[in-house]
Amino acid sequence: MKTATFPRAAWIPAVLALAALLLPLGAPARAEALAPKKPRTIVVLTFDDGDATHLAVARMLQKHGMRGTFYVNSATLGDEEKLTTRQLAAIAEAGHEIGGHTLNHTRLTELLPDQQRTQICDDRRALMKMGHRVTTLAYPFGSVDADAKRTAKSCGYNAARVVGGIRQWNCPACPPAESLPPADRWGVRSPGSFTEETQVRQMKQLVLNAEKTGGLIPLVFHRVCAGCGWYSNSPEDVEEFLGWLASRKSRGTVVKTMAEAIGGPLRPMPKG
């Protein structure tokens, strides 16, 4: 005998519609947990030596919604072909990080510990007096020893970048990215400094390599101007690279400052 039942085909969509209304409360977190975990890659764009071309670089970065890390030698600000303190302030106000790079760009491994202390601490102190939030350091020439690392720590830094240690043509056995947190925060690794011979495809390859494992990949730029020295890259090449890098966001690759990537508070200067 046929009973008058509510047709199944009619109530299923009604239940689904009701579920759709209620589910969003808890569903996104669950969906995220179920999705395959993508390795997260953080690219840090570092620009060393307080070069005068970095004012234009900061604007290029902003155009792409990126913030860079500018490692400056406080005692050389205002010198020929260097940023002025006012230009540095403009870069900081736009949201970029200002980091220390010693007073005079001296090779720390050739200094006595108290000279290292002057170069690292007094530089940080000078930049902080200018109002900058200085939490990371880059060793000039990437040259560092155990004393310099200890000094960087005692001067109130949270981390310091070296040059090298990440996989590229001259170090095929190196890891493709720095770990997060870094294995040694007083020796945060990077590929070698870019030179005028570095091609955009090589810059891209470093990021692609890092994306395979995820982690931190600091890139080291110096001057940004056409044909202006060994440690320089043309504005056209940097622009092309930044445009491509922005598109990697869809792969989970993001650009941060070193301070953002490392984290940690602004530590006060030591007394004396």
Ligand SMILES: [Zn+2]
């Ligand atoms: Zn330098």
